[in-house]
Amino acid sequence: MPVIRFVREGRDVECYPGENLREVALREGIELYGLKGMLGNCGGCGQCITCFVDVVGESSPGSLSGRTAVEEQKLRRRPQSWRLACQSLVQESLLVLTKPQAGLGDAEAKIAAAKANPLPPGPTAWPAAEQATDGEAAEGTDATAAAAETATSDEEA
Numbered sequence: 715m716p717v718i719r720f721v722r723e724g725r726d727v728e729c730y731p732g733e734n735l736r737e738v739a740l741r742e743g744i745e746l747y748g749l750k751g752m753l754g755n756c757g758g759c760g761q762c763i764t765c766f767v768d769v770v771g772e773s774s775p776g777s778l779s780g781r782t783a784v785e786e787q788k789l790r791r792r793p794q795s796w797r798l799a800c801q802s803l804v805q806e807s808l809l810v811l812t813k814p815q816a817g818l819g820d821a822e823a824k825i826a827a828a829k830a831n832p833l834p835p836g837p838t839a840w841p842a843a844e845q846a847t848d849g850e851a852a853e854g855t856d857a858t859a860a861a862a863e864t865a866t867s868d869e870e871a
């Protein structure tokens with residue numbers, strides 16, 4: 715599974731590929747928002763521009779889904795590495811700096827230290843669904859056989 719390394723918080727969080735970055739952060743208790751966003755945010759609709767993150771490292775290019783049209787418009791005056799967490803789907807492992815607009819003491823050293831520990835690549839697809847148990851498979855087979863038997867009876871009648 716992909717790992718999101720939150721540099722400011724010093725935490726690694728696993729998620730499924732395709733999960734929304736904002737939702738993963740909120741689920742894990744990672745604070746994405748500065749004061750303005752805490753007082754009021756759009757709930758993930760891409761309108762308030764308060765869920766900025768800076769992608770400071772990736773296990774491989776394309777660790778997040780591509781920029782949406784909303785991001786292209788709202789982030790046009792921001793660095794290319796900034797993303798709106800609510801518009802970003804995690805594909806592979808990456809390093810994220812939350813609240814990049816807020817200061818982080820010794821940021822360069824903290825980012826370098828986070829990059830020094832390699833990230834796992836993470837899969838690019840959801841895990842396969844579990845196989846049915848023997849009991850369930852047998853029931854399905856019985857139901858299929860019963861349906862075929864009924865169809866045959868109807869044809870004979």
Ligand code: FES
Nearest residue numbers: 758760763765800
């Ligand atoms: S939560 Fe409002 S833009 Fe992301």
